[in-house]
Amino acid sequence: MQIQPRGMHQVLTRRWGNLPGLSQGERDLLSLADAKHTVAYSPGALLASAGAVIRTPLVIVSGWVCIQRMLANGRRQIVFLFLPGDIIGLDGGTSLAPEAVVALTPAGVAPCPELNVIHDRQPLFGTLRQAVSVAALEDRQYLHDTIIRLGRQVAYERVAHFLIELEHRLQSRGMDVTYGFALPVTQEILADILGMSVVHVNRTFQQLRRDGLIEARAGRIRVLDRTRLQAAAEFRPPVVATSPHA
């Protein structure tokens, strides 16, 4: 773990900088958070061990981070995936029970106490607070999607669903995905996300490739036939309607 004194990532500004109705103070807060020092983790590094409490929201600046749980026999399930621009511990003071937060790739993470919504004397309000609440709801929606995937979809649908969701999430963080996007993890990690064996992940990806739905090589994915991929996935992007009084 090593601290890097740079503030060039801009993930929060890229995510929320263009929100309509953002005040100057809120814009400043985003810049402030984006300028925070970043802690670097290497793949496999523990950001928070099982049972730890996350008191300060952590902004993912780069890389993939996850919440994972180990079972007997060395089985592992990745419960939630954090991508650059995502925030760990939005709900403030969350205990993680038996789950650990682990870096899946080299990752940069910036602690941002300012983003704590549940905090008693709340520094967040207005448009930005609403955005953070929506982000938390979206995250919960992705948990639901994961349950659908694991509970009622077969391997082919599962992978399709995951890829579509991934593309959607990256895009909503301001990333250009028209020429594909990076999939910077091993098939073993994908297996632990998708609840399948490594071998079958491999075979399913090949099937999707042979069917002409995607192009996959060198850690990158490109969607070739979005219509059919979306049909196989039955993916519906999370629609978070905001409460009128929020």
Place this chain on the structure above:
Amino acid sequence: MQIQPRGMHQVLTRRWGNLPGLSQGERDLLSLADAKHTVAYSPGALLASAGAVIRTPLVIVSGWVCIQRMLANGRRQIVFLFLPGDIIGLDGGTSLAPEAVVALTPAGVAPCPELNVIHDRQPLFGTLRQAVSVAALEDRQYLHDTIIRLGRQVAYERVAHFLIELEHRLQSRGMDVTYGFALPVTQEILADILGMSVVHVNRTFQQLRRDGLIEARAGRIRVLDRTRLQAAAEFRPPVVATSPHA
């Protein structure tokens, strides 16, 4: 749907009435909420359709209610289960995207605007507010547990895990489970909770019975060998450590 003018359920008082540090005002609020009129739903009834927004928290007074999602081919996955004493829409103004809220058994539900935590001018504070936040975190923890179950556990473990979790949840709502507890749903519903086929749910329950882990008859479950059941389940009760500044 029919409104019943009775306030004898006391689910909230039973759940939180004994919280240490509860003020008289908070105790009054609980009684007030418990005295609310209850809306009765029959099995299969829709409490909120897919895409609807839940603006007012709904307290489950009796029966089982769930968040479910339908897929093509008539497949269904139950994403979350609400038991008596649980509250729907704690996060305030949640859109449900493609999921619907449905009654699984005859159910009584009471709308309680007072319990809205995220609401802008917050009526909730202090001990009770903290309790509601913890409840929301616990609910999220159950989502995580569901992901573990569906992603990395085989049928036998899945059923064991579900039963232990259920017993734990009922107990934490002040229900006496020493002589077993009710399982008021069909095996088809269990299948949609557990992500398996009806036939296999049936066979797995029988296996658990033959192994002497549980006793199951007439819609009731009794845990006979908690040690072995817990071992099979790898269940760990949600430990929600509260943030010190909350």
Place this chain on the structure above:
DNA sequence: CGACTTCTTGAACCGAGTCAAGAAGGGTGG
């Protein structure tokens, strides 16, 4: 250029799904 990790492929196996049909409940009306 090794040495290690990751990917790929084949073959055998098995957990769980599907299909089908009969048994057991549970409610309703005669």
Place this chain on the structure above:
DNA sequence: CCACCCTTCTTGACTCGGTTCAAGAAGTCG
């Protein structure tokens, strides 16, 4: 109170999606 119907449960036989095991190929890094 019984007969009937419909839902739910149970069981057997077959099928299949996915895992496991194993070994070779392709990357990747020092």
